[in-house]
Amino acid sequence: MxxxxxxxxxxxxxxxxxxxxxxxxxxxxxxxxxxxxxxxxxxxxxxxxxxxxxxxxxxxxxxxxxxxxxxxxxxxxxxxxxxxxxxxxxxxxxxxxxxxxxxxxxxxxxxxxxxxxxxxxxxxxxxxxxxxxxxxxxxxxxxxxxxxxxxxxxxxxxxxxxxxxxxxxxxxxxxxxxxxxxxxxxxxxxxxxxxxxxxxxxxxxxxxxxxxxxxxxxxxxxxxxxxxxxxxxxxxxxxxLNKEGAPAFKQSIGKVTKENVDLEKGVVVIDTRSKEAFAAGHLKGAINLQDGGKFETRLGSIIEPHEKFYLIAATDDALDTVIKKPLK
CATH class of the missing domain: 3.60.15.10 (Ribonuclease Z/Hydroxyacylglutathione hydrolase-like)
Structure with missing residues (x-):
């Protein structure tokens, strides 16, 4: 066993x-x-x-x-x-x-x-x-x-x-x-x-x-x-959601648009870069929430379940990583 x-x-x-x-x-x-x-x-x-x-x-x-x-x-x-x-x-x-x-x-x-x-x-x-x-x-x-x-x-x-x-x-x-x-x-x-x-x-x-x-x-x-x-x-x-059963994980990831876009006014921007990079320059009103041990919980404390938001990361790989976390 x-x-x-x-x-x-x-x-x-x-x-x-x-x-x-x-x-x-x-x-x-x-x-x-x-x-x-x-x-x-x-x-x-x-x-x-x-x-x-x-x-x-x-x-x-x-x-x-x-x-x-x-x-x-x-x-x-x-x-x-x-x-x-x-x-x-x-x-x-x-x-x-x-x-x-x-x-x-x-x-x-x-x-x-x-x-x-x-x-x-x-x-x-x-x-x-x-x-x-x-x-x-x-x-x-x-x-x-x-x-x-x-x-x-x-x-x-x-x-x-x-x-x-x-x-x-x-x-x-x-x-x-x-x-x-x-x-x-x-x-x-x-x-x-x-x-x-x-x-x-x-x-x-x-x-x-x-x-x-x-x-x-x-x-x-x-x-x-x-x-x-x-x-x-x-x-x-x-x-x-768990009572109903969630859609497939990769399918959910595939619905996320990953590209440069014109930011919609009033939508929260979550900047996951380091505090040094954020301090050197960031979008007005962005929130610096660095990827780390409790990223999912902290994000869920800021963003409502059905609320739209944008994610910013330092690299494509880092962006792929943080895209998965709100879906957990």
Whole structure:
């Protein structure tokens, strides 16, 4: 059995591939499906399934494109109300990948439709837990992103109470040796206290995760609903887009016009060149947003989802790089 983590530092997003007997399942894939195709080819495996732990707010998933390209079945909770072809995957449901099992655990809290996936190896031993945005290393998912987005909306206080029980009645009851594989690491806006580590164990989280140390439900709700990071403009938009399924990545890139144009008055100009180049001369009113670790998040904090904007870069290659990032 192979478990591989793919990590997008710009969005602090972790996705996963599980391979057993030349069959592969992808969990929470990122916008560009090519790394999963390459990994499957490297290991001479067929992608047979894609699991979405919930409709993501902070990035666009390639689950629909992978299905359209490979025929892989998409699995998600029935609560998502997914508009794309899928099979429901909820408490009691099992996906068999050769002789290993992937079991669904409904864990509402970050969202009403969140699930975690428990992996049992060929000997029936519980080995790994893919936690989506429910449990992070050192933190838990914020409960305030689904008050106005998605198939089911809920107040943050309600979701925080659901999170309390998802953790205590389900995840914290698992064996201490089970490896925890979350969907995000430090820098993600889906939590407020994530560790630099990108995996953990149930035992370690029970010992070290501040949110799992809070004994009372009311106190847990109070702590989890306060001091969360800001919410970028695109979060609700991404939830709804992921619920529908996004168009193919390369197709979306191809729709972007890359040429010198007469700038339309009133449209924001994002200049991605270095601060030295920007200081030496720039278009009036341009915003200097340099490409770097959190470019996508910072851009999404400035630009509304349907708002037009221009991108400027120092070279054609640099422009190609930054064109892809708003599409994530």
């Amino acid at each position: 192979i478990i591989n983590q793919f990590y997008d530092t710009g969005l602090a997003h972790a996705s996963y591939a599980i391979i057993r007997d030349a069959k592969m399942i992808v969990i929470d894939p990122s916008r560009d499906p090519q790394p999963y195709y390459d990994f499957a080819q490297l290991h001479e495996a067929d992608i047979v399934g894609v699991i979405e732990t919930h409709p993501h707010a902070d990035f666009v998933s390639s689950h629909l494109e992978i299905h359209q390209t490979t025929g892989a079945i998409i699995y998600c909770s029935k609560l998502v109300g997914a508009a794309y072809p899928h099979e429901s995957f909820d408490d009691g449901d099992i996906i068999y990948l050769a002789d290993i099992k992937l079991k669904a655990i409904n864990t509402p809290g970050h969202s009403p439709d969140s699930i975690c996936i428990l992996l049992e190896d060929e000997d029936g031993k519980e080995q790994a837990l893919f936690t989506g945005d429910t449990l992070f290393v050192g933190d838990v998912g914020r409960p305030d992103l689904r008050e106005n987005a998605g198939n089911i909306t809920a107040k943050k206080e309600v979701l925080a109470r659901q999170m309390y029980h998802s953790l205590r009645d389900k995840l914290m009851m698992l064996p201490h040796h089970v490896t925890v594989y979350p969907a995000h690491g430090p820098g993600s806006l889906c939590g407020k206290n994530m560790s630099p580590d990108l995996d953990s164990t149930i035992g370690r989280e029970l010992r070290e995760n501040y949110a799992l140390q809070i004994a009372g439900e009311d106190e847990f709700v109070k702590v989890i609903t306060t001091d969360q990071p800001f919410v970028p403009h695109y979060f609700g938009f991404d939830v709804d």
